[in-house]
């Protein structure tokens with residue numbers, strides 16, 4: 523029976539993680555290690571400035587007073603007695619599309635799992651609160667079953683976004699699009715009349731590339747994006763190597779001369 527580790531960024535009491543646990547329990551033994559509180563938009567943060575405390579809620583359900591990445595690190599290192607066959611993160615209430623991915627705690631937990639060589643999937647549902655997780659649960663079972671049956675490409679996780687039940691029209695394999703936000707800095711005043719800022723809300727600017735995650739959700743399709751951990755722009759690397767005068771730059775830095783002086 524496969525061992526499936528479950529985490530999220532919304533906290534242990536989020537309806538999304540309860541739905542994901544229920545879905546995954548049809549495929550194997552589940553172990554939940556999730557943050558105590560909402561950690562949305564913490565990205566890939568790792569807590570190094572204070573100790574972390576684990577609390578066991580019930581058999582195979584643990585909480586940690588840390589980030590999603592902390593949960594994966596402590597879960598794999600200290601809580602699970604064997605290596606999981608799969609790590610799933612979510613189900614996040616609200617999509618993680620395009621540029622959202624770099625802020626997302628949901629996706630970062632799957633990145634951390636991938637760094638440990640564990641097949642990992644991040645799930646998010648798009649729609650309006652209160653979210654209906656029924657379609658997302660069905661999609662999670664189908665995709666988790668598929669990943670358990672065969673390998674993902676190396677150093678690659680899946681970022682999955684699901685439209686809410688009634689509107690879902692199918693599934694597309696997509697690339698990461700762009701999704702920048704307009705008017706997402708709210709300027710207001712505190713009770714003492716001092717100006718302050720709150721980041722949130724605003725309107726996403728839509729990527730019009732038809733093969734993107736953003737477009738798939740716009741067309742009410744489940745979006746499955748393979749995300750690679752290597753952030754290197756390989757054509758860019760070749761371009762810089764060809765077009766920059768590296769020798770001249772080294773001369774200007776004086777690195778060679780310093781090395782000579784030291785030898």
Ligand SMILES: [Mg+2]
Pocket residue numbers: 531532561562563614615628
């Ligand atoms: Mg979240």
